[in-house]
Amino acid sequence: MLSDTPAKRRRPTRLAFRAKFTLAVRNVLRHRGRAFTTLGAVAFGVATLILSQGFVEDIFVQLGEAIIHSQTGHIQLAHEGYFVHGAHKPDGYLVADPEGDKARIATMPEVEDVMARLGFPGLLSNGRADLPILGEGIEPAKEEKLGSFVKISSGRRLKAEDHFHALLGDGVAKSLRLKTGDRAVLMVSTKDGATNTLDVEVVGTFQSFSKEYDNRAVKLPLTAAQELMNTKTANTLVVSLKQTADTRKVANTLTERNVWRDQEVKMWDQINDFYPKTVALYGKQFGGLRMVILLMVLLSVVNAVNTGVFERTAEFGTARALGNRRRNILEIILIENSLLGLLGVAAGVGIGVGLAKAISYVGIPMPPPPNSDLPYVALVRVSWNAVITASAIGFAATFLASIFPAVKMARMDIASALRKAI
Amino acid sequence: MSIVVLEHVSKEYRLGDHMVRALDDVTLSFESGVFLAIAGPSGSGKSTLLNVIGCIDMPSSGRVVIAGHDISGQTPDQLASLRARTIGFVFQTFNLFPVLTAEENVEYPLLQMEELDKQDRRERVKEMLELVQLGKFAKHRPSQLSGGQRQRVAIARALVTRPELVLADEPTANLDHKTGEGILALMRDINRRYKTTFIFSTHDKKVIDAADRLVGIEDGTVRILGVRKEGQWAITNVARRAASTTDTEAAALKR
Numbered sequence: 001m002l003s004d005t006p007a008k009r010r011r012p013t014r015l016a017f018r019a020k021f022t023l024a025v026r027n028v029l030r031h032r033g034r035a036f037t038t039l040g041a042v043a044f045g046v047a048t049l050i051l052s053q054g055f056v057e058d059i060f061v062q063l064g065e066a067i068i069h070s071q072t073g074h075i076q077l078a079h080e081g082y083f084v085h086g087a088h089k090p091d092g093y094l095v096a097d098p099e100g101d102k103a104r105i106a107t108m109p110e111v112e113d114v115m116a117r118l119g120f121p122g123l124l125s126n127g128r129a130d131l132p133i134l135g136e137g138i139e140p141a142k143e144e145k146l147g148s149f150v151k152i153s154s155g156r157r158l159k160a161e162d163h164f165h166a167l168l169g170d171g172v173a174k175s176l177r178l179k180t181g182d183r184a185v186l187m188v189s190t191k192d193g194a195t196n197t198l199d200v201e202v203v204g205t206f207q208s209f210s211k212e213y214d215n216r217a218v219k220l221p222l223t224a225a226q227e228l229m230n231t232k233t234a235n236t237l238v239v240s241l242k243q244t245a246d247t248r249k250v251a252n253t254l255t256e257r258n259v260w261r262d263q264e265v266k267m268w269d270q271i272n273d274f275y276p277k278t279v280a281l282y283g284k285q286f287g288g289l290r291m292v293i294l295l296m297v298l299l300s301v302v303n304a305v306n307t308g309v310f311e312r313t314a315e316f317g318t319a320r321a322l323g324n325r326r327r328n329i330l331e332i333i334l335i336e337n338s339l340l341g342l343l344g345v346a347a348g349v350g351i352g353v354g355l356a357k358a359i360s361y362v363g364i365p366m367p368p369p370p371n372s373d374l375p376y377v378a379l380v381r382v383s384w385n386a387v388i389t390a391s392a393i394g395f396a397a398t399f400l401a402s403i404f405p406a407v408k409m410a411r412m413d414i415a416s417a418l419r420k421a422i
Numbered sequence: 423m424s425i426v427v428l429e430h431v432s433k434e435y436r437l438g439d440h441m442v443r444a445l446d447d448v449t450l451s452f453e454s455g456v457f458l459a460i461a462g463p464s465g466s467g468k469s470t471l472l473n474v475i476g477c478i479d480m481p482s483s484g485r486v487v488i489a490g491h492d493i494s495g496q497t498p499d500q501l502a503s504l505r506a507r508t509i510g511f512v513f514q515t516f517n518l519f520p521v522l523t524a525e526e527n528v529e530y531p532l533l534q535m536e537e538l539d540k541q542d543r544r545e546r547v548k549e550m551l552e553l554v555q556l557g558k559f560a561k562h563r564p565s566q567l568s569g570g571q572r573q574r575v576a577i578a579r580a581l582v583t584r585p586e587l588v589l590a591d592e593p594t595a596n597l598d599h600k601t602g603e604g605i606l607a608l609m610r611d612i613n614r615r616y617k618t619t620f621i622f623s624t625h626d627k628k629v630i631d632a633a634d635r636l637v638g639i640e641d642g643t644v645r646i647l648g649v650r651k652e653g654q655w656a657i658t659n660v661a662r663r664a665a666s667t668t669d670t671e672a673a674a675l676k677r
């Protein structure tokens with residue numbers, strides 16, 4: 001009754017996958033403490049990666065929005081060459097029919113608004129001193145809608161009914177000691193060599209995200225700028241979109257459509273190199289930080305996985321004494337840690353996304369970024385990309401970390417493994 | 423037929439620079455159905471000898487034949503099926519899987535046997551748990567069982583594959599005296615009823631008295647062989663060193 005026939009004894013044995021899987025599941029579910037150590041390490045790592053990436057992404061997005069809504073709009077169209085040479089010869093690159101072009105662009109469904117600007121270099125004088133500035137004739141009503149990131153530091157914005165009025169960048173006002181209500185004189189040289197002047201009243205001062213810009217910028221109504229420059233047109237059309245994500249698509253369409261001959265289309269991140277440079281700089285700094293985080297995550301996962309495996313050396317020795325093969329030990333450990341990895345990733349994504357939402361709900365007050373005077377509220381932006389990357393790292397770390405102890409356990413001779421029993 | 427045959431078996435371990443000789447030219451053979459004690463002080467080589475017999479450790483030299491299989495030169499994995507089907511193990515530290523219930527622990531070795539379906543396994547597990555009088559504890563985890571109960575589960579696990587040979591390395595050393603006696607009685611009973619061969623090691627002289635065969639070892643060599651007939655040990659000295667030492671040992675063991 002307690003014996004099998006010799007023929008039966010010769011049949012090879014094989015540990016069914018179900019058995020290995022069940023053992024792995026039970027090890028995860030029934031040894032909470034140990035499972036929790038590994039799971040916690042993985043979850044913590046995944047959550048940290050999601051949060052850190054979400055934080056950096058938010059900085060980039062907010063910086064982009066700040067640039068768009070305080071300076072550039074989403075897309076600008078100008079005569080070819082204006083973006084490179086226009087600053088010194090603004091009247092050489094005029095848009096022939098700004099009103100007609102604006103109307104044509106405005107028909108696109110993604111477009112919120114189109115406005116004309118007339119930029120020019122000039123001097124601003126307070127009666128005692130002159131300061132070289134970059135003047136910008138704008139359409140006040142439309143710009144007010146676009147310019148949500150422009151902070152009025154004193155006085156008020158330009159209004160539609162303003163004419164001989166100017167809004168000064170903070171730096172300009174400081175340099176010339178001009179205050180709201182003061183009068184100043186704008187001077188430009190025209191293409192025939194004459195100097196035109198315009199007497200304006202300061203209605204206020206502003207801050208954008210960039211101090212450099214605020215040190216030079218003087219905004220005035222387009223009509224006044226046209227009078228000063230002796231023209232009826234403008235040199236840029238600024239397109240504002242309903243969604244920043246549509247920028248590339250609309251820019252491509254505008255390029256293909258050729259709103260006018262010799263047009264040049266630029267997206268907000270191409271208009272000046274501030275954004276790409278900042279992204280590169282921050283990317284580098286946060287890249288270093290994320291490497292540190294990644295390393296900590298890897299170390300804690302490796303440590304948890306190692307502990308979880310090696311403390312069971314005698315168990316694996318027992319399994320092999322009972323007839324399990326080396327491979328089975330390897331499989332059991334890998335399956336178990338894959339499960340832990342998956343659960344840890346799931347928990348980490350839950351925690352990471354939850355915390356990101358909570359933090360974004362509250363907001364992190366941030367000091368002004370370099371080159372700016374405006375503090376802002378940082379959020380944590382969760383992208384699919386970040387979630388997938390963090391999950392992949394979390395799972396791969398657990399799985400890879402389990403290979404070494406699994407191989408070591410599988411290679412161990414049974415007698416030595418059994419001697420580890422307490 | 424001899425179920426275990428060892429011929430000039432030696433086992434050496436490297437310990438730092440020098441070699442430790444755990445078994446030194448051991449030649450032994452055991453008949454099927456014996457209830458055999460391997461006795462000797464700590465460090466004498468009992469575990470090593472059991473490990474070699476159990477195909478979980480390879481001898482450095484010599485020939486080992488277990489249940490008709492010459493295991494010389496085979497890898498541990500090549501011997502996995504032999505271990506799974508022919509040999510049952512009971513350990514001093516019980517070595518149950520802590521995350522499995524008593525019945526799952528007993529079922530574990532059966533999971534390797536593809537010829538058994540779930541129903542077969544369930545029946546066998548039930549039968550074994552009842553044999554060790556733990557039918558009511560099937561759903562208990564090892565941590566919810568006493569030492570003696572754990573060792574009974576381990577015995578059920580060792581027997582569930584219907585092995586020819588059960589190896590028990592100091593099975594009572596972690597149990598109090600009375601519980602240990604219960605375990606020995608259980609093993610003895612199974613040995614009588616089912617003719618399963620039991621080989622167990624011990625350094626406890628009282629435990630030796632439960633056996634019907636005795637191998638006394640010291641420093642890796644066999645010193646005495648004993649056969650018990652009608653309650654009396656017939657001891658043979660395997661004299662390799664000074665006879666006087668061996669006599670003393672034999673006397674001590676016999677007491």
Ligand SMILES: Nc1ncnc2c1ncn2[C@@H]1O[C@H](COP(=O)(O)OP(=O)(O)O)[C@@H](O)[C@H]1O
Nearest residue numbers: 435436437442444463464465466467468469470
């Ligand atoms: N893996 C090993 N490495 C080195 N020495 C070992 C190893 N295993 C056992 N030994 C030595 O072999 C001898 C016999 O050990 P063992 O068989 O465990 O004895 P026992 O079970 O009788 O206490 C001891 O001296 C022990 O230290």
Ligand SMILES: [Mg+2]
Nearest residue numbers: 468469470591
């Ligand atoms: Mg021992």
